[in-house]
Amino acid sequence: MARHEFQTEVHRLLDIIIHSLYSHREIFLRELVSNASDALDKLRFLVLTDEAYKGVPFAPRIDIRFDEEGRSYLQVEDTGIGMNEQDLIENLGTIAKSGTNEFLSRLTGDAKKDATLIGQFGVGFYSAFMVADRVEVLTRKAGEEKAFLWVSDGKGEYEILPAERAGHGTTVKLYLNEQGKEFASRWRIEEIVRRYSNHIQFPIYLHYTEEKEGTRTEVEKQLNAAVALWRRPKGEISEQEYKDFYKTLTHDEEDPLFWLHFKAEGTLEYTVLLYVPSSAPFDMFSPHYRAGVKLYVKRVFITEDDRELLPTYLRFVRGVIDSEDLPLNVSREMLQEHRILATIRNAAVKRFLQECTRIAEEDPATYERFIREYNKPLKEGLYLDHQHRDVLIELVRFKSTKVEGYTSLAAYKERMKPDQKAIYYITGGDEKLLRSAPILEAYRARDIEVLIMDDEIDELLAPVIGSYQGVPLKAVHTRDAAEELGESEEEKRRREEKKDVLEKMKAVLKERVKDVVASSRLSDVPAAAVLDERDLSPQMQAILKAMGQVDLPETKPVLEVNLDHPVVERIRAAEGQELEDMVLLVYDQAVLSAGLRPEDGPEFARRIVRMLERG
Numbered sequence: 001m002a003r004h005e006f007q008t009e010v011h012r013l014l015d016i017i018i019h020s021l022y023s024h025r026e027i028f029l030r031e032l033v034s035n036a037s038d039a040l041d042k043l044r045f046l047v048l049t050d051e052a053y054k055g056v057p058f059a060p061r062i063d064i065r066f067d068e069e070g071r072s073y074l075q076v077e078d079t080g081i082g083m084n085e086q087d088l089i090e091n092l093g094t095i096a097k098s099g100t101n102e103f104l105s106r107l108t109g110d111a112k113k114d115a116t117l118i119g120q121f122g123v124g125f126y127s128a129f130m131v132a133d134r135v136e137v138l139t140r141k142a143g144e145e146k147a148f149l150w151v152s153d154g155k156g157e158y159e160i161l162p163a164e165r166a167g168h169g170t171t172v173k174l175y176l177n178e179q180g181k182e183f184a185s186r187w188r189i190e191e192i193v194r195r196y197s198n199h200i201q202f203p204i205y206l207h208y209t210e211e212k213e214g215t216r217t218e219v220e221k222q223l224n225a226a227v228a229l230w231r232r233p234k235g236e237i238s239e240q241e242y243k244d245f246y247k248t249l250t251h252d253e254e255d256p257l258f259w260l261h262f263k264a265e266g267t268l269e270y271t272v273l274l275y276v277p278s279s280a281p282f283d284m285f286s287p288h289y290r291a292g293v294k295l296y297v298k299r300v301f302i303t304e305d306d307r308e309l310l311p312t313y314l315r316f317v318r319g320v321i322d323s324e325d326l327p328l329n330v331s332r333e334m335l336q337e338h339r340i341l342a343t344i345r346n347a348a349v350k351r352f353l354q355e356c357t358r359i360a361e362e363d364p365a366t367y368e369r370f371i372r373e374y375n376k377p378l379k380e381g382l383y384l385d386h387q388h389r390d391v392l393i394e395l396v397r398f399k400s401t402k403v404e405g406y407t408s409l410a411a412y413k414e415r416m417k418p419d420q421k422a423i424y425y426i427t428g429g430d431e432k433l434l435r436s437a438p439i440l441e442a443y444r445a446r447d448i449e450v451l452i453m454d455d456e457i458d459e460l461l462a463p464v465i466g467s468y469q470g471v472p473l474k475a476v477h478t479r480d481a482a483e484e485l486g487e488s489e490e491e492k493r494r495r496e497e498k499k500d501v502l503e504k505m506k507a508v509l510k511e512r513v514k515d516v517v518a519s520s521r522l523s524d525v526p527a528a529a530v531l532d533e534r535d536l537s538p539q540m541q542a543i544l545k546a547m548g549q550v551d552l553p554e555t556k557p558v559l560e561v562n563l564d565h566p567v568v569e570r571i572r573a574a575e576g577q578e579l580e581d582m583v584l585l586v587y588d589q590a591v592l593s594a595g596l597r598p599e600d601g602p603e604f605a606r607r608i609v610r611m612l613e614r615g
């Protein structure tokens with residue numbers, strides 16, 4: 001006999017489950033049936049591929065029994081792989097899942113929000129304690145002699161005792177608490193299994209007694225169809241069945257946003273069914289994200305934890321890939337290099353992106369929702385996946401000064417002025433700041449659209465895009481972009497006349513700037529800080545620094561000065577300390593407006609005070 005403590009994370013998870021999921025108690029049954037199905041998948045795979053399991057009988061079934069009279073218990077039994085003592089300790093005393101801590105830290109304490117998150121994470125076995133005050137797991141591992149009984153009240157400890165079991169498999173018996181009693185009912189169980197587990201591939205039987213003409217008979221009723229949905233012809237599957245299967249697969253409570261189902265028959269035979277969740281998976285931006293596509297070979301489940309099945313940027317996609325041609329005993333290592341898998345993967349990506357394109361054209365409302373959730377990973381795709389660049393460049397969207405929501409590059413190009421030379425964009429981390437950047441004044445005045453690129457990846461992406469259908473992309477913070485805005489002869493002449501103030505400013509600013517030049521594109525502000533086209537933007541520098549690059553060349557801004565501004569007029573007349581204060585303040589406001597910090601904060605503050613004192 002051995003007593004064990006639950007791992008700390010299990011404590012927390014148990015606590016969270018009990019407090020957040022009380023209105024969804026019935027999911028405990030889905031979780032137990034799903035575990036039974038996984039255990040059958042594992043055994044089927046071993047029997048087919050591993051010599052050691054050759055003699056082990058595989059008679060897959062899941063049986064649900066309950067106490068009809070007293071409503072005291074409910075049990076779920078399977079003929080799957082089973083567990084030995086070591087497995088029990090590792091699986092039912094700890095949470096081995098990667099990303100557990102990340103998941104726990106994301107919980108807000110708001111029951112409703114947390115319930116969705118928990119759905120994405122998968123609460124698993126521990127949800128049994130929502131309806132039971134004692135759980136017993138009687139199990140024997142396939143190919144082994146010894147059986148074990150795991151017992152716990154979910155309060156901190158569990159026990160493992162030696163036991164007897166006729167065959168391999170697992171029986172999970174729940175001693176129902178007050179809230180759990182309602183589930184010891186034939187109708188309730190049927191309803192829940194139909195709702196959540198109808199698409200489980202193995203038969204699920206419910207056992208109960210029926211009274212007919214005074215005699216009681218034992219009934220064993222199969223509750224599900226037990227066929228792999230994705231293998232059925234598309235035309236025969238209803239929309240509701242697709243949605244139900246998605247929920248069985250992912251445990252997501254929401255319907256999927258859309259899905260794609262196709263079968264390839266030719267040199268290679270395979271079936272692909274891919275879903276896009278309505279809300280992005282909580283771990284989409286975590287390095288520990290869970291891949292969501294399951295690989296089957298001839299209907300036998302092989303793996304779901306494989307990040308190779310789809311490229312990383314499609315990590316939000318859920319679904320099934322089933323191949324007729326891969327060998328059953330394909331190992332993880334082999335998978336990565338497998339030619340057949342590479343072909344399937346390529347076709348799946350291609351078809352998936354085609355489907356996205358179709359939706360963008362035919363169903364803008366759905367596409368808008370898709371973009372709200374997945375624009376960033378699509379941009380990653382555009383950055384990394386050169387093979388599908390031409391499609392991805394049409395799929396990504398950007399915010400802009402001209403449209404509400406998002407625009408495609410194609411739509412921007414349509415709106416371009418006849419003589420416009422480039423697609424202009426401004427990058428930075430804060431949309432509001434970007435939208436009010438002084439540098440955009442001239443573009444607004446000339447009615448030229450500018451893309452607002454406020455995603456971190458935009459900074460890397462814009463240069464990679466380079467040009468769209470022959471039109472170059474240009475950051476507005478460059479001198480080059482400024483020159484393209486052009487100016488009239490009259491403006492040029494006036495500028496020439498007023499140029500002397502630039503020398504005066506340069507003398508004060510010295511090494512701080514690369515140059516001080518006259519601007520043709522500012523109206524409300526005295527000056528703006530811009531970059532030479534070849535220089536790294538400050539945001540880009542920050543990204544490179546975060547990536548560990550240390551010896552970055554120092555980049556200095558060019559100060560563009562609005563010669564018509566009253567403040568610049570005052571600088572023209574100023575001398576001594578006042579001149580210095582005014583020039584440096586103008587410089588600092590330009591730096592601030594570009595989303596940067598003045599280099600000497602305290603001195604900046606003192607300068608403001610001095611200016612105020614002067615009145």
Ligand SMILES: Nc1ncnc2c1ncn2[C@@H]1O[C@H](COP(=O)(O)OP(=O)(O)OP(=O)(O)O)[C@@H](O)[C@H]1O
Binds near residue numbers: 124
């Ligand atoms: N009926 C069973 N037969 C064999 N092993 C089981 C059974 N039920 C649970 N296990 C083992 O216990 C582990 C933990 O189960 P749990 O339901 O908590 O999480 P999970 O199934 O791994 O994750 P999720 O619920 O998110 O799919 C499983 O991974 C499995 O190894």
